[in-house]
Amino acid sequence: MLDHMTARPPTIRERRLASELRRLRETCALLKLEETAEKLGWSKTKLSRIENSLRRVSPAEVQQILAVYEIDGPRSDALVRFARSARQRGWWDAYANSLPADYTTYMGLEAEAEWLNAYSMGIINGLMQTADYAMHATKSVLMRFAPASDVERRVATRMTRQKAWSEREEPTRLWAITDETALKRVIGSPDVMRDQYLRLIELAALPNVMFQVMPLHAGGHPGVVGSFTVMGFPERFTPEVVYVENMTSALYIEDEREVHTYSLAFEQMGAMALSPEESLAMLERLAGQ
Known part of the structure; x- marks a missing residue:
């Protein structure tokens, strides 16, 4: 049957x-x-x-x-x-046969999420990247040994993710904490980075976005072990999920105690990071404004 x-x-x-x-x-x-x-x-x-x-x-x-x-x-x-409504498919399912299962799963969770608390250590969060930055970051960091066609497909997918995020009727709330090293690491060229800083300044002004920089002088903090995202969903019965990505795979954490640990760590990092105003000032300095 x-x-x-x-x-x-x-x-x-x-x-x-x-x-x-x-x-x-x-x-x-x-x-x-x-x-x-x-x-x-x-x-x-x-x-x-x-x-x-x-x-x-x-x-x-x-x-x-x-x-x-x-x-x-x-x-x-x-x-x-x-x-x-569980059988309804979303835009991300169109990529199910052309992208790793871990990535399409993340896109689906992200699209369903009510809020995202994301810490980025090495590179800028994917939802906030310009197309040029995404291309260089994907080609040189995330998919260094992949064919050019795979890199282009991944970048196109990232732009689709951003479009879906920005056009949602009820925009997903994004609290992004980005390590200072990710901002100062030149991906592509100085021109690519300047455009990226301007993009971050633009996004930081949105009502559903809070952007903070984790400065180097903050010293040790829970995020030094790597990037992670905590996702919350509108259905109150649905537990939060933590997504941790590395070079070849991804980990989804659903255990309530572990998720709680990540949530507390993120809140602690928010208190240690520069304020949104201070973070914006740093972006403006980097952009040369």
Whole structure:
């Protein structure tokens, strides 16, 4: 039977729904997989596939699961509504066959997020890059050994991400902390960097953006180990997610305690960084204004 099987990659919403159902079983219902399957009258395999996004789950099945977990009222209604829209695909799915799965997953999460708290250590945040900066950064840092066509595709995707972010009806809030070294590292040429500084100044003026610089004189701080992004979503039942990227792969952190640690670290870094006004002044100096 293929009607309920996931014959194509799951959408971001289907993954989030599956993750939340698993989390509710483990942390709220305190039930093992076998116990839940027995209460539902399902096989253990069926429930396991649902929780791992390998099988589609219908709104009616979500209701059955929540009833076993004794979850009702507004929380149950919200999850069932979410299940009805979980199969909807977004613009990022067009890139599913041409880009690494980690990257398309991130684009989907970013597009769904209500807010992003992003720390950038080595290079400027992708949502804030100019096309020239993105091209040079991708070619020389992120995809140094990739074919030119792959680099161009990645840059085009980044520009599409920025367009989708800027055109959202309810703009995603972006709190970006950028390390001073990323601002002073010349990517491309001085002209490329000047245009990049002007772009950051323009974005920092938006009502949904807060931009701060982490100065070198701040000394040691939690972000010295690498860049990361904490993402929050509009559905209150959906846990926050942390995204950590390296040269060849990405890590998604959903464990509540670990996410909390990253969130506290980011807030601490915000207190250590230059104020938005001081950060803007630095950008203006760098741009030669």
